[in-house]
Amino acid sequence: AIEGTMRTTAMVMLIVLAAMFLNFVLSVIGLTALLTAFITDMGLSPMQTMIVIVIGFLILGCFMEAFSLLLIATPLIAPIVAAMGYDLVWFGILMMLLLETALITPPIGVNLYVIQGVRGYGSMNDVILGALPFVIAMLLMIVALLVFPQIALWLPEAIG
Template sequence: MIFAIMIGAMLFGFILTALQAPQALMALVTDAQVSRWFIFIGINLVLLALGCVLETVSIILITLPMLYPIVKSLGFDLIWFNVVMLINMELALITPPVGMNLFVIKGISPDSTIGQIIRGAVPFAVIMGFEIVLLCFAPQLATWLPAVLQ
């Protein structure tokens, strides 16, 4: 199944490249006279919405080729953005209706209802949201280790 997702995402990426969609999207974003943080919030909201209906691997394979040039042109650190994106994808794993971890927990604990499992996951979702906000205000939390290793 993962290979089918990867093949579909690669075909989708090829079509987007042939249509020059990433270049058009980057031109649209760079021509807009809005704050780079407004665009960053929009990117995170789109990733969160996609996380509600798609699986994380497919989201990464579909969106990253389009987001990479935008994030780079806005001047964000790419390592920092990838950390934020992965936290967002972790959030997608516990977000209904497709949150795979919710179904894994249901399989492990058949006596629990899905409602109980979702209520138990809400504090973790809130914490992940705070992590993203914290990384926006202190990006060095995500980039200190790669900076030390250079």
């Protein structure tokens, strides 16, 4: 059990290390600043920019594992969101919803494979169809957060 834990921890730490190195290289070569300037100069409204970011996350979430997407995309997207005047706490909550949606979206949705493994019988299509109402609910919540950001910010503002 300890050996398995060590292997898993080493794997996760290597992913984090590689993502940190990639983000360092991207910032050193100026890609983060260049991307922020490019997006802000496109002439899109802040809401249109957020819709593009949400669609991008949803598409990438279909083909990337959520943890990798989080580590790679956050340093690239957060400066754009801040430049658009959005609250980064709100964006973090929105991003968590997007990543959770990615976990139940085929073909890479890790949670779909976990459920199929626990079930032990039936087809993967049954699992995907079972997850569909949850995907729809998550998408509706994402739309609600885009339209009413106060939903996510109410509790942090109430606390202090």
